[in-house]
Amino acid sequence: MTSDLDTAGESPSEVHRRRRFQIRIWIGSGLFVLSLFALSAWGHQQTPWRWVLVVLPLIPFLWMVIVTVLRVREMDECQVKLFFPGLAVGFIVALLASVTFGVLSSAGLAVPNGGWLICVVSVLAWQVTNVLSNAPRA
Numbered sequence: 001m002t003s004d005l006d007t008a009g010e011s012p013s014e015v016h017r018r019r020r021f022q023i024r025i026w027i028g029s030g031l032f033v034l035s036l037f038a039l040s041a042w043g044h045q046q047t048p049w050r051w052v053l054v055v056l057p058l059i060p061f062l063w064m065v066i067v068t069v070l071r072v073r074e075m076d077e078c079q080v081k082l083f084f085p086g087l088a089v090g091f092i093v094a095l096l097a098s099v100t101f102g103v104l105s106s107a108g109l110a111v112p113n114g115g116w117l118i119c120v121v122s123v124l125a126w127q128v129t130n131v132l133s134n135a136p137r138a
Contacts, residue, residue: 021071028067031060082135090126097121 010018035057043053072080101114111117129135 017071017074021067024067025064028060028064031063032057035060079135082133083130085133086126086130086135089129090122093125094118094122 035053039053039057043050072083075083097118101111101118104111105114
């Protein structure tokens, strides 16, 4: 610290922005899970509503993308510099997992629920990278 005015912790406004982001992400995640339950319960019926149920989980997912972009726009330069390596590693891991599953599929080896595995592996890679790089807690 360069003076007695510097604080070691987050400012109250930064705590508020981080908390608001976390609440918005949890709301989006909850709606995503609920829409997946609705899809699994009623999505196999042969009705026109089936297509609404298929698209329904994408709406909360899009919400979470928008909330993340808004959060990054609120960060200062240092926070952004620490935050993006995790996103980059998560993206590369998702890309490698997708290519791996595609090659396995071409060889005739089906990977059940491969899309979910890609999602889980990429999010874990993102979070582990954030922990190792001491990134801000979004």
